[in-house]
Structure formats: C-alpha cells, structure tokens
Amino acid sequence: MAVAADKVNLLGMPQSNLEALFADFGEKPFHARQIMRWIYQRGITDFDQMTDLSRSLRQKLHDLTMIELPVVLSRYESSDGTVKWLFESGFGQAVEAVFIPEPERGTLCISSQVGCALDCAFCATGAQGFNRNLTAAEIVGQVWHANQTLPRRSNDAADFAVTNVVFMGMGEPLANYRSVLPAIDLLVSDLGYGISRRRVTVSTSGLVPQIDRLGDECNVSLAVSLHAPNDALRDELVPINKMHPIQSLLDACWRYAEKRANRFITFEYVMLRGINDAIEHADQLSALLSGKPAKVNLIPFNPFEGNDFVRSGADTIAQFQSRLRKHGLVATTRKTRGEDIDAACGQLAGKVSDRVRVRLSEKKIGNRKTRVATL
Numbered sequence: 001m002a003v004a005a006d007k008v009n010l011l012g013m014p015q016s017n018l019e020a021l022f023a024d025f026g027e028k029p030f031h032a033r034q035i036m037r038w039i040y041q042r043g044i045t046d047f048d049q050m051t052d053l054s055r056s057l058r059q060k061l062h063d064l065t066m067i068e069l070p071v072v073l074s075r076y077e078s079s080d081g082t083v084k085w086l087f088e089s090g091f092g093q094a095v096e097a098v099f100i101p102e103p104e105r106g107t108l109c110i111s112s113q114v115g116c117a118l119d120c121a122f123c124a125t126g127a128q129g130f131n132r133n134l135t136a137a138e139i140v141g142q143v144w145h146a147n148q149t150l151p152r153r154s155n156d157a158a159d160f161a162v163t164n165v166v167f168m169g170m171g172e173p174l175a176n177y178r179s180v181l182p183a184i185d186l187l188v189s190d191l192g193y194g195i196s197r198r199r200v201t202v203s204t205s206g207l208v209p210q211i212d213r214l215g216d217e218c219n220v221s222l223a224v225s226l227h228a229p230n231d232a233l234r235d236e237l238v239p240i241n242k243m244h245p246i247q248s249l250l251d252a253c254w255r256y257a258e259k260r261a262n263r264f265i266t267f268e269y270v271m272l273r274g275i276n277d278a279i280e281h282a283d284q285l286s287a288l289l290s291g292k293p294a295k296v297n298l299i300p301f302n303p304f305e306g307n308d309f310v311r312s313g314a315d316t317i318a319q320f321q322s323r324l325r326k327h328g329l330v331a332t333t334r335k336t337r338g339e340d341i342d343a344a345c346g347q348l349a350g351k352v353s354d355r356v357r358v359r360l361s362e363k364k365i366g367n368r369k370t371r372v373a374t375l
Contacts (some may be wrong), residue, residue: 012137036191070141113171124304174210229284263293271312286327295330
C-alpha cells in the first residue's frame with residue numbers, strides 16, 4: 001500500500017522533535033521515549049506491536065506517521081566475514097554500508113551522502129560524483145538494518161552486532177552536518193543504541209569550520225583523511241586542501257582534541273606507491289604530528305576501476321610505519337577487509353546518477369594522471 005506523502009517519518013527524528021510532535025498531537029511527550037525504545041532497542045516498526053501505547057495513539061500514529069526503513073537492493077558477504085549492503089536512495093541511486101566483524105567488536109562503516117563532491121584522487125566514491133545528502137533517517141537506517149539482520153553478539157537481547165560505528169562510507173560527513181549530528185545523537189542516546197562516544201568515529205577530509213563546530217556540539221572520535229605531509233602533494237590528492245591547508249587543518253584538530261576526554265586524533269594515510277610513501281614523507285609527517293595528540297593509521301591503497309594508483313609494497317609500508325614509530329608516533333596499519341566484494345576502504349562507490357560535481361581537470365601526480373577538483 002502506498003504511503004501518504006505527508007506522513008512524518010519517525011526514524012532518525014531527534015528526541016526533542018519527537019516530543020514536540022507528540023505535543024502537537026495532543027499527547028504526552030513521554031511517548032517519544034517509548035517510541036524510541038521500540039524502534040532502536042527492540043527493532044519494532046509496526047505500531048500495532050507497541051503494546052504500551054494506547055489503541056487510540058497507535059491509530060493516530062498509523063494515520064499521521066510512518067517508520068520508513070531503507071530498502072536493501074543487494075547484500076554481499078566476503079570470504080573474511082565482511083558484509084556489504086547496497087541501500088536504495090531514490091531515482092536509481094544507491095549507497096553502501098559495510099560491517100566488519102572482529103572477535104571483540106563489530107564495526108559498521110556507514111555512508112552520509114549519495115556520492116561525494118570532494119573528489120579525492122584515490123577514492124572510488126569521489127569518482128562517482130555527488131548527488132545529495134542523506135537524511136538522518138537514511139543514515140540511522142543503515143545501523144537499524146545491520147542490527148536487525150546480523151546475529152547478536154550474545155544471548156542478551158540488547159547485545160547488538162554493531163558495537164562501533166564509523167562515518168567512513170560514501171560522502172564527507174561534515175558536509176552533511178545537519179543530518180549527521182542528529183544521527184550521532186541517536187547512536188549514543190540511551191534511548192537509541194547507547195554506543196559509547198569513543199566508539200563513534202567521524203572521518204573528515206578536512207572541513208575546518210565544521211571540525212570546530214563538531215568539537216563544540218558533539219564529543220565523538222575524530223579521524224582526519226590526511227594522506228600527504230605537505231600542501232603541494234595534498235592539494236593534488238585531497239583537493240579540499242586548497243581551501244583548508246594542512247596547518248589550518250591541524251590547528252583545528254588540536255582545538256578539537258582539547259575539548260575531548262580522549263585526546264587523540266586519528267590521521268588516516270593511504271599508501272600510494274611512488275607518490276606519498278617515501279621515508280622523507282614519513283619524516284615530514286612526523287614533523288607535523290610528533291608531540292601532538294595524534295596517531296597514524298596507514299591504509300594500503302585498495303584499487304578500483306578507472307584509477308591507476310598502485311598500493312605500496314608491504315615492505316615499504318612496514319618501513320614507513322617503523323620510521324613514524326622511531327619519531328615517537330603511534331602508528332598502525334589497517335588490515336584490508338572485504339576486498340573481494342569491493343568493500344575495502346576507498347572502494348565504496350554505490351550508484352550515483354544526476355551528479356552535481358565540482359569542476360574537474362586532469363593533473364599529473366607523480367607519473368600518473370588523475371582528476372582533481374578545482375575549488
């Protein structure tokens with residue numbers, strides 16, 4: 001049955017908005033808490049099953065509201081247990097989310113936009129272009145689906161598969177701040193999923209004003225896609241650097257760290273053979289970060305169609321990591337997961353049409369040509 005276009009979607013709605021909605025209905029605001037527990041903690045979206053609501057209220061909810069979940073177009077499972085979903089996002093488009101199981105935790109990598117306008121040279125999402133921001137419902141819906149379809153970690157009814165959420169899927173989260181912030185609030189709320197703030201990570205390419213805003217309004221873990229130790233190279237790999245160069249970005253990171261209980265900022269660094277993986281790059285990176293509340297996560301490049309970058313060799317990555325550690329930095333290397341289903345870091349592409357993108361030009365990086373954004 002078709003859903004009336006003017007019905008209000010309760011999924012992803014902040015508690016304060018829900019309380020105001022019930023007040024508009026002439027109902028008590030505490031019903032907002034009941035609804036949130038049903039949706040997120042129990043996974044119930046059928047109003048008739050919400051037995052602590054009166055029959056008249058359930059009918060009112062049927063008539064005026066809905067709980068609209070994302071439509072799953074496909075599901076893939078890797079040989080290493082990684083799971084990837086393709087969620088429909090309208091007009092023939094789709095976004096992806098990836099679940100990475102580990103013995104002590106389950107990490108869900110979620111998307112925040114249909115595509116991405118920042119066009120980082122080594123990222124499949126950027127190559128797809130940008131169409132629109134996801135709503136809070138579409139963001140939270142990815143977590144809802146994973147928790148309701150994956151096996152729980154124990155027999156505890158509230159022990160969901162997803163223990164950690166990272167905004168590292170399609171899109172630049174801080175470019176969709178209006179939807180990402182309420183989604184985070186639901187992830188950490190005791191009425192939502194109750195995830196520790198330290199287990200929710202927002203990854204950004206470096207939108208400085210939004211980093212400052214996030215630090216004021218939301219105490220979660222921050223990861224920064226750095227990928228180069230100097231402005232000349234980062235301008236080419238991460239074009240937003242032309243607007244917010246490295247020193248400006250780092251200053252914002254240190255301000256963010258001062259506002260958080262867990263002081264460390266994670267700096268992500270994709271390893272590209274012959275581009276940014278020399279020992280001199282490690283020394284430059286160390287000069288930027290040593291003595292600061294920083295840790296470095298080295299990411300072996302994951303190839304995708306239409307891009308001719310090459311992953312740094314294992315020995316090169318190990319030497320780079322060793323050099324960072326010699327300078328006193330905490331440095332780890334990310335284990336590649338889900339590569340056989342194109343679910344590894346940098347490979348998420350979804351399906352993006354009707355693209356709105358920044359102007360592109362072809363520029364040589366090292367001995368390769370790639371597209372970079374003109375901002």
